[in-house]
Amino acid sequence: MKALIIGSNGYIGRHLILFLQQQNIETHYCDLQTQSVDNLPNYQSIDITQTQQLAQLDFKVDFIFLLSGLNGTKVGFEHYEKYITVNEIGLLNVLNQMKETQSKARVVFLSSRLVYKGVKDMPLKEDAEKEFKTIYAVNKFACENYLKMYQHTFGINYTIFRLCVPYGNCIDEAYSYGTIGFMLGRALKKENIPLYGGGLQKRTFSHVEDVCQLIIKAINKQETQNNIYNLGSSDALSLAAVAKLIAHKYEVAVTSSEWPAIDLAIESGDTIFDGSKLEKLLNYQYKHDVATWLNNI
Numbered sequence: 001m002k003a004l005i006i007g008s009n010g011y012i013g014r015h016l017i018l019f020l021q022q023q024n025i026e027t028h029y030c031d032l033q034t035q036s037v038d039n040l041p042n043y044q045s046i047d048i049t050q051t052q053q054l055a056q057l058d059f060k061v062d063f064i065f066l067l068s069g070l071n072g073t074k075v076g077f078e079h080y081e082k083y084i085t086v087n088e089i090g091l092l093n094v095l096n097q098m099k100e101t102q103s104k105a106r107v108v109f110l111s112s113r114l115v116y117k118g119v120k121d122m123p124l125k126e127d128a129e130k131e132f133k134t135i136y137a138v139n140k141f142a143c144e145n146y147l148k149m150y151q152h153t154f155g156i157n158y159t160i161f162r163l164c165v166p167y168g169n170c171i172d173e174a175y176s177y178g179t180i181g182f183m184l185g186r187a188l189k190k191e192n193i194p195l196y197g198g199g200l201q202k203r204t205f206s207h208v209e210d211v212c213q214l215i216i217k218a219i220n221k222q223e224t225q226n227n228i229y230n231l232g233s234s235d236a237l238s239l240a241a242v243a244k245l246i247a248h249k250y251e252v253a254v255t256s257s258e259w260p261a262i263d264l265a266i267e268s269g270d271t272i273f274d275g276s277k278l279e280k281l282l283n284y285q286y287k288h289d290v291a292t293w294l295n296n297i
Contacts (some may be wrong), residue, residue: 002026004057004105006048006094007067009037011177012110012163012211015170016065019212030057031068038171048090051097059103063219066091066109069139073114074262076135087139088146095150106157108219109147111228112140113164113203118269121202123236125274126162126228133266144228151226159219160228164204164273166211168293180205180290183243187250196263198256199239204273206233207288217282224281232275234286245294 003020007013008029014037020027029040036043046053048068069087070076076083091109098105116124117131132138147158167180183193211231218224243254259267278284 001063002028002061003063003065004028004030004059004061005065005067006030006046007065007069008040008043009033010067012166012208013065013067014038015208015212016067016215018170019209019216023216028058028061048093049085051093054093054097057097059098059101059105061103061105064094064098064103064105064107066094066107070136071112072136073134073266076139080135083135083139087136088142091143091146095146095154095156098156099150099154103156106159106219106225107147108215109143109158109160111144111160111162112137113162113271113273114268115141115144115162116268116271118201118271120270121272122270123272123274124230126230126277131268133268148226157225159224159226161215161218161231162228162273163211163231164206164233164271166206166208167290168207168209168288170209177208179203179239180242180246183246187246187252190250190252192253192255193243193247194255194257195239195243196257196259196267199243199254201267202236202238202270202272204230204233204271204275205235205237205242205290206231207286207293210286210288213287214278214282214284217284218278221281229278230273230275232273232279232286234289236272237290242290245291249294 003025005013005017009031017027030044030046032047034045070083114137115130117129144160150156165179186193214231247254
């Protein structure tokens with residue numbers, strides 16, 4: 001098996017490379033930066049918004065992991081052109097290059113919880129109601145649909161994974177990313193952890209090792225081709241519950257403040273993933289939970 005990782009310097013990209021290499025899968029890498037953060041051999045600096053740069057890549061692989069792009073919520077309103085260019089046109093450039101080179105690779109695409117309409121205390125299946133409150137959410141859902149279009153029209157295959165809140169680290173001392181990374185960063189500096197409105201909204205928290213193992217196991221199944229899956233977890237916790245676990249470990253406090261108007265307007269509410277579609281297919285048992293992980297770091 002041969003894989004191309006587009007976005008190899010990112011949090012998920014770096015971890016996927018680690019676990020792909022453990023499976024002795026030949027991997028090739030590229031990202032926007034001039035150098036690989038992990039000093040990977042044969043690394044290429046590629047801007048996927050530039051078609052002439054994409055032409056430098058070898059698309060004769062089995063899988064293309066599309067992990068590059070801009071994330072974030074309210075910042076997308078200020079930089080909408082960049083978000084559309086990088087997140088949507090970037091994918092379309094890759095798909096057109098695959099079409100031109102007659103690549104037989106399957107695209108593995110990472111989507112987001114933000115495509116869902118949150119429902120209080122309700123696990124969301126893949127066909128749950130969608131709602132788009134940010135440019136980034138629209139980007140992700142648009143990309144999902146571009147993949148379906150190119151499969152239908154040109155036979156380019158894909159697998160889409162929707163991810164809620166990842167955490168953990170298997171590479172270096174940067175313990176986590178995103179939500180939990182922010183909380184840990186504050187606590188490690190002996191600063192209190194602030195939450196809007198008490199942090200009552202719930203999320204599915206997935207350890208990065210479970211995320212990568214699920215993805216790798218799934219793409220080895222033919223039935224996952226041209227399908228969409230939630231990446232689940234053993235944990236569906238409120239932000240407040242996670243913040244309290246971290247605060248207790250590092251002896252800081254959790255504080256609450258009023259919602260800023262824009263943050264409240266784009267808040268999704270509870271986004272709890274029902275990951276049973278993929279769990280049943282793979283017979284997968286999660287290796288991590290937030291409380292045990294915190295006790296061990």
